[in-house]
Amino acid sequence: MSLLEIRNLHVNVDGNEILKGIDLTVNAGEVHSIMGPNGSGKSTLAQVLARRDAYNVTEGTVTLDGKDLLEMKPEEAACEGVFLAFQYPVEIPGIGNTYFLRSALNAQRRYRGLDEMDAMDFLPMFREKLALLEMDDKLMSRSLNEGFSGGEKKRNEILQMAVLEPKLAILDETDSGLDIDALRIVAHGVNSLRSPERAMVVVTHYQRLLDYIVPDYVHVLVDGRIVRSGGKELALELEEKGYGWTEKEAVGARG
Amino acid sequence: MTAVAQLESWLENFTEAERSVPGRALPWLKKLREDAFARFCDVGFPTTKDEDWRFTNVSAIARTQFRAAPAYEKSRLAESGFGVFNGGADAARSAFLLFINGRFAQFFSHTENLPKGVTVASLAELMEREPATLEQHLGRYASQERDAFVALNTAFLADGAYVHVARGVVVEQPIYLLYISTQEDAPTVTHPRNLIVAEDGSQVAVVEDYVSHPIRDEAADKGGAAIEGGAAIFSNAVTELVAGENAHVQHYLIEREHLKAFNISTLRIEQGRSANVASHSVLLGGGLVRNNVHPVLAGEGGECLINGLFLGTGRQHLDNYMHVEHAAPHCGSRQFYNGILDGQAHGVFHGRIVVHKDAQKTDAKQTNRNLLLSDDAQIDTKPQLEIYADDVKCTHGATIGQIEENALFYLQSRGISESEARKLLLMAFAEECVDRMHSTAARELVVGLIRRHLLFMESVSAPAKGEVEERVMEEVG
Numbered sequence: 001m002s003l004l005e006i007r008n009l010h011v012n013v014d015g016n017e018i019l020k021g022i023d024l025t026v027n028a029g030e031v032h033s034i035m036g037p038n039g040s041g042k043s044t045l046a047q048v049l050a051r052r053d054a055y056n057v058t059e060g061t062v063t064l065d066g067k068d069l070l071e072m073k074p075e076e077a078a079c080e081g082v083f084l085a086f087q088y089p090v091e092i093p094g095i096g097n098t099y100f101l102r103s104a105l106n107a108q109r110r111y112r113g114l115d116e117m118d119a120m121d122f123l124p125m126f127r128e129k130l131a132l133l134e135m136d137d138k139l140m141s142r143s144l145n146e147g148f149s150g151g152e153k154k155r156n157e158i159l160q161m162a163v164l165e166p167k168l169a170i171l172d173e174t175d176s177g178l179d180i181d182a183l184r185i186v187a188h189g190v191n192s193l194r195s196p197e198r199a200m201v202v203v204t205h206y207q208r209l210l211d212y213i214v215p216d217y218v219h220v221l222v223d224g225r226i227v228r229s230g231g232k233e234l235a236l237e238l239e240e241k242g243y244g245w246t247e248k249e250a251v252g253a254r255g
Numbered sequence: 256m257t258a259v260a261q262l263e264s265w266l267e268n269f270t271e272a273e274r275s276v277p278g279r280a281l282p283w284l285k286k287l288r289e290d291a292f293a294r295f296c297d298v299g300f301p302t303t304k305d306e307d308w309r310f311t312n313v314s315a316i317a318r319t320q321f322r323a324a325p326a327y328e329k330s331r332l333a334e335s336g337f338g339v340f341n342g343g344a345d346a347a348r349s350a351f352l353l354f355i356n357g358r359f360a361q362f363f364s365h366t367e368n369l370p371k372g373v374t375v376a377s378l379a380e381l382m383e384r385e386p387a388t389l390e391q392h393l394g395r396y397a398s399q400e401r402d403a404f405v406a407l408n409t410a411f412l413a414d415g416a417y418v419h420v421a422r423g424v425v426v427e428q429p430i431y432l433l434y435i436s437t438q439e440d441a442p443t444v445t446h447p448r449n450l451i452v453a454e455d456g457s458q459v460a461v462v463e464d465y466v467s468h469p470i471r472d473e474a475a476d477k478g479g480a481a482i483e484g485g486a487a488i489f490s491n492a493v494t495e496l497v498a499g500e501n502a503h504v505q506h507y508l509i510e511r512e513h514l515k516a517f518n519i520s521t522l523r524i525e526q527g528r529s530a531n532v533a534s535h536s537v538l539l540g541g542g543l544v545r546n547n548v549h550p551v552l553a554g555e556g557g558e559c560l561i562n563g564l565f566l567g568t569g570r571q572h573l574d575n576y577m578h579v580e581h582a583a584p585h586c587g588s589r590q591f592y593n594g595i596l597d598g599q600a601h602g603v604f605h606g607r608i609v610v611h612k613d614a615q616k617t618d619a620k621q622t623n624r625n626l627l628l629s630d631d632a633q634i635d636t637k638p639q640l641e642i643y644a645d646d647v648k649c650t651h652g653a654t655i656g657q658i659e660e661n662a663l664f665y666l667q668s669r670g671i672s673e674s675e676a677r678k679l680l681l682m683a684f685a686e687e688c689v690d691r692m693h694s695t696a697a698r699e700l701v702v703g704l705i706r707r708h709l710l711f712m713e714s715v716s717a718p719a720k721g722e723v724e725e726r727v728m729e730e731v732g
């Protein structure tokens with residue numbers, strides 16, 4: 001059984017069909033990259049998998065470890081091991097970073113029937129992860145993402161992922177807006193989390209990220225459909241030829 | 256009840272009180288009461304035609320026939336719910352005064368931890384012991400001309416807290432005043448009257464906590480049966496606070512009476528030169544509440560913080576009427592009020608700033624932020640600036656919004672349940688106000704109460720399936 005199975009997924013937003021029949025199988029240990037031009041439905045796919053309810057699934061199935069993901073609320077999906085690194089992480093004044101992260105971790109541990117982690121156990125583990133992402137722990141005493149730079153927000157997403165240790169991590173344009181130093185740090189964080197038990201879906205607009213996070217599979221999403229799938233060399237081909245080439249294929253596929 | 260019958264009823268109460276009221280032998284006090292009663296008879300209760308009462312209809316108070324709440328016996332203390340309300344540790348208070356049905360209850364009160372130079376006593380006791388001290392201040396600040404409820408309070412002025420801090424004395428822990436109204440078969444009224452005098456260079460924090468028996472209970476609250484059988488209560492409180500030159504005073508008002516309670520509270524602050532006063536109001540309970548805060552910055556260089564939080568559910572009506580008077584140059588005032596309203600609750604924020612002719616270089620700021628959690632909740636927010644000086648800075652702003660869907664999804668996407676996420680976001684919003692409170696003891700008390708009262712909100716605990724139970728939250732790191 002695959003970790004994630006998406007079959008014929010159709011999704012509407014405000015009456016417009018954004019995803020028009022997605023099929024995708026992701027096994028534990030694999031890293032898949034989903035590439036595509038703006039507006040192709042990449043972020044919609046990521047958000048649907050994290051169970052944002054603004055998206056209306058009209059057809060198809062999604063299972064996680066054989067369980068119906070589409071039946072889950074966002075917090076249930078998270079507790080079952082889904083993690084979405086947001087393209088635009090939300091600033092929440094008044095909720096401390098550290099407190100938030102420990103609450104989230106303990107909510108997930110309770111769900112899985114594990115004991116909650118107290119501050120004494122949490123802090124050493126947390127410090128280790130902070131070091132991994134080269135983050136200043138002063139940031140952690142601040143409110144969630146409040147006043148963080150773009151790069152700090154993205155690093156904070158990967159930090160959360162490192163603490164929560166999901167089965168399926170979805171990175172939604174985590175590279176957008178990062179300079180090369182920040183990109184290296186983020187990629188290093190992500191790579192260190194690669195493991196045989198964990199799968200990753202890396203959504204990106206740019207090939208550049210894939211120089212640092214090397215995927216096992218690349219899928220090209222155009223106009224709500226996956227028009228090409230292949231190995232990491234597909235990303236290079238895209239870089240060379242641009243998306244225009246795949247868009248023509250999409251038209252052809254419809255035609 | 257007709258208007259005449261209403262007056263007759265109050266007159267009957269007044270005549271009865273005159274026979275037994277503490278300090279009845281003091282001519283100046285007798286005159287103060289009589290003048291106040293005459294004033295009340297002249298003006299009667301305000302109506303919504305009165306601009307200051309446009310959003311708050313007090314006809315339910317006007318048409319109810321209230322009797323003075325009965326004196327309370329120590330033997331019946333358990334019934335008052337005292338044990339439930341008195342949550343704080345004695346170590347975290349420098350003094351504790353208990354008032355039951357408006358009268359000082361000596362038992363359980365304690366003042367022995369106070370530093371030298373501080374007097375904390377009941378007003379009734381002071382009337383006997385040091386009437387001349389009282390005469391200097393009592394009734395000199397709160398305007399019965401302006402406000403019928405102040406007139407009514409003054410007419411029935413009998414007891415309350417007296418706090419006096421001598422020049423330069425610093426009181427580390429807050430002085431805690433607890434006012435309990437008990438459950439009776441017929442509607443009762445109390446008129447707590449407090450006088451706080453902080454002499455030059457002194458420092459003190461005073462907490463006024465208004466509660467009623469039976470305590471609000473989550474299940475009963477939702478079922479609307481919270482106070483089945485009990486009658487309405489009416490707490491009509493007035494506090495006069497005098498801050499001398501360079502004095503630092505924090506005042507806390509906590510309103511957490513049950514839903515059949517009317518609570519009209521007036522805090523009148525008189526600030527001397529460079530005095531620094533903070534008024535913190537936390538309105539959680541009460542069916543109909545009016546919270547008047549009226550600081551007068553009467554000396555140069557004074558600073559005033561007016562900070563508040565109101566949290567309404569069901570059909571609660573919570574009205575905050577701020578009236579900040581800048582009467583001297585170089586003074587600053589900051590108003591911050593946050594409201595959270597659910598169900599059919601109605602909140603009001605009226606922020607009036609008056610800058611007198613000579614109050615140049617005034618710096619006055621006002622911010623009112625509100626969250627509406629249901630379609631039927633309502634907020635009226637109204638700034639009112641009257642500026643007669645020409646070199647001043649006055650700003651005001653108000654926002655009305657809902658819980659942000661993005662923030663909610665973000666928290667949920669990390670595994671936090673929807674109701675827990677809502678609670679976290681509301682708590683964060685409420686803590687903007689809590690963070691402005693200096694006293695750790697007061698802050699802890701308030702945070703605990705806010706958490707409890709958030710559970711009364713349908714939109715918070717309206718349970719989704721797989722609900723996790725309430726968790727104690729603590730900060731790490």
